[in-house]
Amino acid sequence: MTKKHLITCSVIVVMVIISALNIFSTTPVMPAAKHIVLVPANLLFSKPAEAEEAAYNFADEALPLDDKKVDFKLKKSIAKHRYKTVQSNVLHAKADKVFPIIEPILRAYGIPEDFKYVPLVESGLRGGTSPKGARGVWQFMPGTARTYGLRVNRRVDERLNLRKSTIAACKYIKELYQEFNSWTLAAAAYNNGSIKLERAINKQNEDNYFRMSLNRETGSYVYKLIAMKEIITNPEKYGYKNFYSYNHLHQLPSFLVAYN
Structure with a gap:
C-alpha cells in the first residue's frame, strides 16, 4: 500500500514539473495592439482653414x-x-x-x-x-x-x-x-x-x-x-x-x- 502511494506521488510530481516547464517555455499570446496615430500639437490645437481670420488689408x-x-x-x-x-x-x-x-x-x-x-x-x-x-x-x-x-x-x-x-x-x-x-x-x-x-x-x-x-x-x-x-x-x-x-x-x- 505504501509502495503504491509512493509511485502515485512520484507520477504527480513529474506531471507538475512537466506542466511548469511547458508554461514557462510557451510564448504568451498578447492581445493585438491598437494602432495609435500621433498628431503634432500644432495640428491638434490649430483652427481649421475656414475658421482662420481673413487677412484683410488695403x-x-x-x-x-x-x-x-x-x-x-x-x-x-x-x-x-x-x-x-x-x-x-x-x-x-x-x-x-x-x-x-x-x-x-x-x-x-x-x-x-x-x-x-x-x-x-x-x-x-x-x-x-x-x-x-x-x-x-x-x-x-x-x-x-x-x-x-x-x-x-x-x-x-x-x-x-x-x-x-x-x-x-x-x-x-x-x-x-x-x-x-x-x-x-x-x-x-x-x-x-x-x-x-x-x-x-x-x-x-x-x-x-x-x-x-x-x-x-x-x-x-x-x-x-x-x-x-x-x-x-x-x-x-x-x-x-x-x-x-x-x-x-x-x-x-x-x-x-x-x-x-
Missing part, C-alpha cells in the same frame, strides 16, 4: 483686427455691401468693364491695384456729378482736375474720359503718398483733402488711419474700400451667386483663360 497695409473698434467697423461695412443689402450685381458688371482699363494704368504709375476700388466707392462707377461739383468715376472737383492735367470747360470735360481721368488720379494719389508715406492715408486724403488730413494728424499727434478720429465719411472710407475689395473678389461668399467676372478670369489656369 494696399498691403494690414488692419489691426485685434482692435475691437476696427473689427466692428469693417464687419459693418462688409455687411452693408452684401447681396442681401444691395440686391444687385451692377457694381460687379461695371467693374468688369472698367478694371481692364484702370489696372494697367495704375501699374504704370506704381500705384497699388487696390486703388481701382476707389471709383466704386466714390461714384459707383456712374460718373455723375455730385452736389459739390465733383464729376466722373474718380469724382474730381474742377480745380483739382485741371491741376492734374484734365481739361474742364463749357465744351470739354475730361473728367468723363476714363483713361485720362485715371492718369490724373494716379498723379494725384502718387503725390499724396509722397506727402503721407502711407497708402491708407493717401486714400483718406483723396477723400478728405490733404490739408484737412494733415491738420487732423497734427492735432491728434497720430498718423495711423485706424487709430485716428475723423469725420464720418473719411473715417469709414478705407473700410468701404476694403469691403468693396472683398465683395468684388469673393462674390459668392457674400451672396452674389451665378456671377462670372473678369476679376476671376485671372484665377483660372492659363489654358482655360485662352478659351474665354
